Amino acid sequence: MSRSSEMRTPLKRVYGLGSAREGAHEWWSMRLTSVALIPLTLWFVIGVISHAGADYESFTTWVASPVVSILLIITVAVTFHHTATGVKVVIEDYVHVEWVKIISLVALRFGCLILAVAGIFSILRIAFGG
């Protein structure tokens, strides 16, 4: 695109392409999920440690108790939201070949969704004794 033959001003060219008024959305959701993950992660780590080497029975009994099920589901959901947003930024920063970037972003989004659903479904199945 040669600028000398362009009669429109730079300002005219960006009209309509500008702010969608959601530029800060990802930044804010990253902070929200970070703050939520501080207590959730610590709770999760303590829970896992106290079940190190646990047999099947005592582990599933722990997962199936309502408070644990609820917190586990929240942990899985927030973790994959945080992961999807975090890795997206890394891909956008380092992958500069357009089609590789698009495929990576789609794979990331689908992957996180599938893993989150698989994790949450498993927790529910243990909880309801499927």
Place this chain on the structure above:
Amino acid sequence: MSIVNRPLSPHLQVYKPQITSILSIAHRATGLALSVGTLLLVWWLVAAASGESAYLTVAGFVGSWFGLLLLFGWSVSLFYHLANGIRHLFWDMGYGYELPAVYRSGYLVLAATAVLTVVAWIAGLSAWGMS
């Protein structure tokens, strides 16, 4: 539009590694490692939902030397990402930008990572030994 191969700044090849830059890229590296680690988390949950034999397969893998090595790497990554993430939240609120403060919080993050990792493994291995 012609592509001009201008040098990138900073020149990573000649740039002296500093705690600020190392900790910054480590936050991303540990984040990516933890993203891969979510595969084990989901495998473990799906196995537990599938039944005892699947659960024991995962438990056997986690208890193997390779599984423990992965778990150790992920625990270090998790505690680092957690501590440095809190450091980032303080920056977001506008605190700790003076250079001495940046260095101090950096060393604090490294110390917290080491302490949390050691405490977690002592607790985990003793729980494992008692079961």
